[in-house]
Amino acid sequence: MTLLLPAGDYRTTYRADTTIFPTRGSRLGVIVFIAVLAAAPAVLDKHLLSLLIQIGYLSIAALGLNILVGFTGQISIGHAAFFGFGAFASAYFANAGIPVVLSIPLAGFATTAVGMVFGLPAARLKGLYLAIATLAAQFIIEDFLNRADWFTGGVAGTIAPPFSLLGMTFDTDERYAYVVLVAVILAFVLAANLLRTRDGRALVAVRDHYLSAEMMGINLTKYRTLSFGISAFYAGIGGALYAHYLQFVSVEGFTLLFSIQFLGMIIIGGLGSLLGTLLGTAFMVLLPEVMQAFTDALAGTPIDSALGLRDSLAYLREITIGLAIILFLVFEPDGLAHRWRQIKAYWKLFPFSH
Numbered sequence: 001m002t003l004l005l006p007a008g009d010y011r012t013t014y015r016a017d018t019t020i021f022p023t024r025g026s027r028l029g030v031i032v033f034i035a036v037l038a039a040a041p042a043v044l045d046k047h048l049l050s051l052l053i054q055i056g057y058l059s060i061a062a063l064g065l066n067i068l069v070g071f072t073g074q075i076s077i078g079h080a081a082f083f084g085f086g087a088f089a090s091a092y093f094a095n096a097g098i099p100v101v102l103s104i105p106l107a108g109f110a111t112t113a114v115g116m117v118f119g120l121p122a123a124r125l126k127g128l129y130l131a132i133a134t135l136a137a138q139f140i141i142e143d144f145l146n147r148a149d150w151f152t153g154g155v156a157g158t159i160a161p162p163f164s165l166l167g168m169t170f171d172t173d174e175r176y177a178y179v180v181l182v183a184v185i186l187a188f189v190l191a192a193n194l195l196r197t198r199d200g201r202a203l204v205a206v207r208d209h210y211l212s213a214e215m216m217g218i219n220l221t222k223y224r225t226l227s228f229g230i231s232a233f234y235a236g237i238g239g240a241l242y243a244h245y246l247q248f249v250s251v252e253g254f255t256l257l258f259s260i261q262f263l264g265m266i267i268i269g270g271l272g273s274l275l276g277t278l279l280g281t282a283f284m285v286l287l288p289e290v291m292q293a294f295t296d297a298l299a300g301t302p303i304d305s306a307l308g309l310r311d312s313l314a315y316l317r318e319i320t321i322g323l324a325i326i327l328f329l330v331f332e333p334d335g336l337a338h339r340w341r342q343i344k345a346y347w348k349l350f351p352f353s354h
Contacts, residue, residue, distance in 0.1 A: 018196045020189075037181055041174040049173045051285055056180035057241035059281040060187045062265040063274065064234025067191060069263070070271035071200075072227040073207030075131045078118070078138030079235055079262040084254030085141055086111040086236025087243035088152045091160035100163045100244055104183075108236040114141070115232020119225045138256055145251045157250035160243040176245055183241055187234060188274055194230070203227055207272075257318070264325045270335025279336040287324065288317050 011017040021027035040052055065079045090107035094100045118137040125133055145152050152158055162171040163179050170176045194200045202223050205213040214220055243249045261284055269280020295316070332339060 020192050020196075034181075034185065038178070041177045046173055049177055051289070053173060053177055053180050053245060055278075055282050055285050056177075056184045057238045057245065058262075058265070058285065059238075059278050060184060060241065061235045061238030062262055062269075062281050063187055063191055063277045064231040064238070065262050066266040066269075066271065066273070066277045067194075067203070067234070068227050068231035070266055070273065070276075071195065071207060072203045072224070073210075074224060074227055075127070076134040076137075076228070076231065077131055077256070077259050077263065078134040078136075078141065079231070080254045080256070080258035081138045081141035081145075082111050082115055082232045082235035083239040083242070083258070083262075084145060084249075084251070085114055086239030087160070087249045087254075088145060088158065088239075089236065090240030091158050091243050091249050092151055094161045094244075095159065100161055101165050104163075104237060104240040104244070107240040108233045111236025111239070112229045112233040115235070116225055116229040119228025119232075135256075138259055142251075142254065145254070152249070152251055155251070157248055160247050160249055162247055163244045171247070180241055180245070183237065187237065188278075191234075191274060199223070199226070261321060264321055266335075267325055268328045268335055270337030273335065273337035275340065276335045276337030279340070283324075283336065284321070287320060291317050291320055 009023065021030065037052075041049060044052065061079065061083050065076060068074050068076055086107045089110045090100070090103045093103035093106050098106065118134065118140075121130065121133040146154075162169050163176065164170065168175075170179050195204070202213070202218045203226075205216065205218055206220060206223050206227075210220055265280040265284045266277060267280070268283050269278065270276025328335060
């Protein structure tokens with residue numbers, strides 16, 4: 001959808017045309033949104049604050065997957081494995097004596113190296129064949145995490161020290177929320193600026209038409225592999241934030257189902273959309289809460305007695321996630337970000353329909 005600008009608001013330079021905030025309203029909206037998030041630890045209870053923190057570190061990991069799938073046109077169904085590797089890498093570095101504030105970016109770079117190794121098949125594979133290759137990455141990394149006791153602590157897991165900076169320890173939800181908020185802002189600003197650079201435009205060109213991109217001199221092997229590295233970097237950072245939030249990491253959580261949930265986040269939010277990544281992640285984190293409220297509301301009713309909803313909540317949650325992905329693919333393939341753009345266009349054009 002074409003961006004709707006107020007009358008008299010022109011773009012006369014390339015720099016102005018690629019600005020992150022195309023209107024004053026969008027810039028003001030982001031500032032207000034960040035201010036609201038900054039005030040959240042003071043007003044939200046512990047459960048809601050925990051959900052907000054989850055949305056934060058998962059959105060960073062999902063952003064990496066959206067750069068790979070939505071902006072470069074590749075596919076990965078092993079994203080949870082990179083997320084887990086980043087979590088264990090940061091805990092390993094922190095336990096070795098490196099400050100946590102440095103362990104988190106180091107974990108991102110270590111995960112980048114792993115991601116680029118598994119991204120090498122992308123130079124020759126695409127579509128279903130590439131999906132199977134990334135599925136192999138999921139199982140290989142899972143097996144490594146299960147066997148490398150020196151790295152992960154084995155079945156007992158490993159301790160991840162709390163985040164600390166300038167003598168202050170961020171070991172409560174109220175304090176750690178600010179760590180995640182700063183990380184989310186940096187991650188999204190970095191991604192937005194990346195996509196405005198020469199390399200970012202090359203990634204999009206590879207997605208739009210790889211033959212045309214190659215004819216223009218774009219090195220397909222380089223950018224396809226690079227996109228896997230960038231995706232893994234974001235996954236590693238998200239995993240590291242997850243580890244230092246829980247202060248404990250075990251090998252059970254980074255399964256194929258978790259990778260499918262990451263894909264669900266970017267499909268529901270909108271492929272190729274930074275805002276959609278945030279919306280899709282919030283949707284997937286809050287969906288189980290809605291299902292919990294739904295089953296609580298039906299508790300004791302004949303429907304609950306007949307179907308046993310409370311006993312099947314875990315399965316019901318997985319069914320709902322799968323159903324949501326299917327419904328969005330059928331009825332809203334461009335995701336929540338597209339719906340948000342339509343709402344804004346309606347607001348600007350009202351009372352005219354077009």
